[in-house]
Amino acid sequence: MATRSTAVLATGSASTAKLFAAALAFTGAYVGLSAYDTANSAPQPTQTVTLSARAVPITAPASYEAAPAAAGRISVSQRQAEAGCVKTYEARTLVVNPAPDRTVLYGWKLSRWHPGTNTWDAYLVDYSGFAGSQETVAWHPRLTGNPGWYRVELTVDGAKTVKSRRFQVSC
Known part of the structure; x- marks a missing residue:
């Protein structure tokens, strides 16, 4: 064995x-x-690359022209075009505080027109406030790749809602 x-x-x-x-x-x-x-x-042979640049004159101002703020009216302007289909807007107005000795609260709403239901649907919202008798307020909603008709609405405590004119966003 x-x-x-x-x-x-x-x-x-x-x-x-x-x-x-x-x-x-x-x-x-x-x-x-x-x-x-x-x-x-x-070793691989080196390859020389020559870079060149040329000066191009500025044909448009770098900043945008903001409309003067007025109570009861919202002005909307496009701030600047960004890469792709991204657009930033500025909505401005003058808010008059009905009770200057207290803080006034207000809310912005960006509404988008929905053709299927023929209604304005809330797309973006923002809230803020200030103390004092009046203040020029601004909001900068940013839209990314969603073409259509929009409007900005501002609701101030103790006052009626103010709506901007509609504006079209395209890509």
Whole structure:
């Protein structure tokens, strides 16, 4: 019985030794070829790139012209065109505080015309307030890739809602 186990053990050890030697040979060949390839690689020739620029005169002012604020009227103007279909607008008006000794709260709402229901739906909202008798207030809604008809509404505590003219946003 001992001889039979020894023969199986010797055969298994011989196979393991052969596999180990084959793995070492393969690893050595791979490392040798990698070193040979790295040693024989020549640096790529450099390529010169010449950059040029030219001055272009400014044909439009960098800033926008804001309309003067008036109580009971909202003026809306596009501030600047941005990359893609992003547009920022400025809505301005003069808010008169009905009770100057208290803080007045107001809320902006950007509404979008929904042709399916023939209604103005709220798209963006913002709230703020101030203390004092009057203040010119401004809001900067930013529209991203949603063309259509819009209007800005301003609700002031103790006063009726003021609505701007509608304006079209296109991409």
